[in-house]
Amino acid sequence: MSARAKSCGPCTFCCKVLAVEELAKPAGTLCGHCAAGCTIYETRPLACRSFECVWLMDPEMPHRFRPDLTRVMLDQDHDGARLIARCDTANPMAWRRGPMFAALKAYATEHWGTGRIAMAVAGRRAWVITPTGEIDAGELEPGAVVSVVEGPDGKVEVVTRPAQA
Numbered sequence: 317m318s319a320r321a322k323s324c325g326p327c328t329f330c331c332k333v334l335a336v337e338e339l340a341k342p343a344g345t346l347c348g349h350c351a352a353g354c355t356i357y358e359t360r361p362l363a364c365r366s367f368e369c370v371w372l373m374d375p376e377m378p379h380r381f382r383p384d385l386t387r388v389m390l391d392q393d394h395d396g397a398r399l400i401a402r403c404d405t406a407n408p409m410a411w412r413r414g415p416m417f418a419a420l421k422a423y424a425t426e427h428w429g430t431g432r433i434a435m436a437v438a439g440r441r442a443w444v445i446t447p448t449g450e451i452d453a454g455e456l457e458p459g460a461v462v463s464v465v466e467g468p469d470g471k472v473e474v475v476t477r478p479a480q481a
Contacts, residue, residue: 321375322371322372322375323372324372325382326384327382327383327384328350328353328354328384329369329383329384329387329389329404330367330369330383330389331346331347331349331350331354332344332345332346332347332350332404333389333402333403333404334363334367334389334391334402335458336361336363336364337363338361338362338363339361343439343440344404344405344438344439369383369389369390369391370390370391370392370399371383371389371390380415381415381416381419386410386413386416387403387404387407387410388401388402388403388410388411388416388436389401389402389403390402396432397431397432397433398432398433398434398435398462399420399423399432399433399434399435400434400435400436400437401416401420401434401435401436401437401445402436402437402438403436403437403438404438405438405439405441407438408438408439408441409438411436411443412436420434420436420445421434421445421447423445424445424446424447425447428446428447429466433445433462433463433464435453435462436450437456440455440456440457440458441454441455441456442454442455442456442462444462444464444474446464446472451472451473451474453474453476456476457478457479458479459478459479459480460476460477460478460479461476461477461478461479461480462474462475462476463475463476463477
C-alpha cells in the first residue's frame, strides 16, 4: 500500500458532521476530543480510524475541495452507491455553493440511471441531487434506505425506507 498523497492537515470537519456511536457523539456536534486535532488519536474508536473522506482518498481532488474550506465533507456509503455531501447543520446549504454544487451536479448527471445517486445531508435533513435540480427528501431516520425512481413521464420521486434490522 502506497503512502497517502494528502493529509487532513488542520481539517477536523469530520469530527463535527459524523456521528460516532462508540463515543456517543451525535452528528452535527463537535467531538469533545477535538482540540486542534484529536486528543485521543492513538486510541480513537475504529469508526474514526477507518474513516477517510472522499477528498482525502482522491489524489486528484483539488485542495479547494478540502472539507474545512468548503464546509462540505464528501463521503460515500459502504457500497459506493451514494456520494454524500455532508454539511454542518449550522450551514446546511453549503453544498449549493460554487464548485461543490457544480461537482455534485456533474456526478448526478454522469451516474444518472445507474443506481448511483448524489445526496446532500445536514443533520437528518437530506436532498437528492438530480441532473436537473434537487429533491428535498426531508428528515431521514438514521440508516434510512434512499432510492430514486424515475417514471415513464420523466417525473422523479425519492423513496425512503427505514433501516433494515
